[in-house]
Amino acid sequence: MTRPLPFHLDVLPTIPDADLPPTGILLIDKQLRLWQHSNPIGYATWFQQQSQLDRRLVEAKRHANVADVPDWQVRSTLQRAVQILKWHAMLYFADDTDHRPPSILITTLAARAYLGESDLFTATRAVMDRMNAYVENRHGQFWVPNPAHEDENFADKWNEYPERRKAFLRWHNDLAVLLDEFVHLQHKGLPTLAARMSESFTADAVQRSFQRLAERRTIELKTGKLHMATGGLLTTTASGPRVPRHTFHG
Template identity: 50%
Template sequence: MPPPIEETISTLFTGAADILDIPPELHAVAVERYEDVGNFLVLNGGTEWSVYPQGSFRIGTVIKPPTSSTEYDIDLVCHKDITKDDTTKEQLKTEVGELLQAYDEFKTEEGNGDGPALCVEGRRAWTLTYPDQGFHLDVLPAIPDGDRPPPRIRLTDTKNHFWQYSNPKGYSDWFQGRSEELRRTLEVKARAAGVDMVPMWTARSTLQRMVQVLKWHCYLHFAKDVGDRPPSVLITTLAAWAYQGEEDLFTATLNAVNGMPEHIDKRDDKWWVPNPAHELENFADKWNEPNERQEKFRSWLGGLRQTLLEAAHSTRRDTASVIGSLGGAFGEDLLLKSAHRMGLEVKNPIGAGAGRSTSARVAVTTAAASGGATGRFGAVPDVRTRSGRAG
């Protein structure tokens, strides 16, 4: 008898998240590159400079690019420990650019082949490209937020007159705090390594995997509408707020999809999803421009929920049928690779051709596949219009 269908989906999602994750050897190269950038800035710019990761690279939710022509996007903060009275947004952006261009020239002259191919300016960041490695570094100029305690920061943005707000270190602390499983995993790893703490990206919790699964589905859904694709941090924040501590990946994902709209605010007729680590940063700010991004986000979320429910309620419970029901939304090739990785038997998978079959151990033994779905199966709730923070 096949395992419960929710268990099979959890296993497929677990394997898919492992496949989508940045390979350890590439992660090590990326860390080596940004540490090299940071050392160059300190040596050539002064000890007030520092570089540290932010976003998905910091919290362990990076996923592979959706197409072979794109690169892993690794976000860094280039922090100068001065006040906003000592510089302007334009001066800071230019100063960081000049230092990074000097780094690019230095690496070219050094001739070791480990330097960036290009140094390009963007709206908020400078980008160092490493096409041969398959990733690029987005380096975001920043200074301390003098009006609020560390580690809050102020950012440059060429399309905004005022300094922007953020708190990447505080955000990663908040994200870790949303999952007791993640905290336990990090504590065990730290004790085994004989240190006080280990980087969050070394863990692989249900929350991290759930975010990776949601991001991948979103990337595929908006493949032909990239301009209106919800930003990764918006999905991550809403999913983490909606996460209820489940260790079964299917249940966690379905419950999050149902609960994410509850954490969207409406303030003075503007959409708000505040950074939980900095109340003045709004992750939904682009929804307040003349566009359909908010409606498209809700449409994406509703479609994902329908896909999950239809798969869970299917009477055909063999792995090949489950892959067939989810393949259009998550990518059949990815799910087939996941099935093989996780030891699931797949007979006559769609696209394999008549008479062909693949088989592996008929076993589902992952921690993320430990139980069936117990999520809410009602309609996705409407966004609550209210004043104050999401919670």
């Protein structure tokens, strides 16, 4: 017997939004009282534009036949950073799903805070530093507007349930502290860093990632392509000082 796939699909009735053609829509709320503004197609376009701030991605497309590399096959640094934030939030709130920040809220704040960093760790940590600055206060109401439709507020539940905002801030602070801890642990070796990461992320996925990282670092060190990124992590995408090749003979 085939096992059911672990996901579901929500279907909501919508109508065109005459005030925001051609992609704006109005969708019904759970109380069946008011039509809510939205623009998912416009949002996707905006997010893709934010991803294009990644200079590495732009260069890759510049030297490739765009028709041969569909967008869905190219993951930008921003996309990967958002995946990390959502992955951690999913695990952090595993036993408290009512207070888990909505995916669209994390994605929007991260994308607004992204300034084109190519190194994944640097981008993720920088996004964490800047994202709360994009939470607006409109007449006493917390507001994170949909970039494709200013009338849609992704933080609307914070005004109705203040404890959800407090949970978001607690998660944000704990993740920022954890990322800083990773920087210091790197100097104690990859096994120590992997062990600590496994405590906050899925252990199997972390171990597989570190195995691939160790293999790649060996090649990069031999070829002299390894650099020191902002914050102290080793990377091939940063413009920091190059790590000397190791000749293994003193």
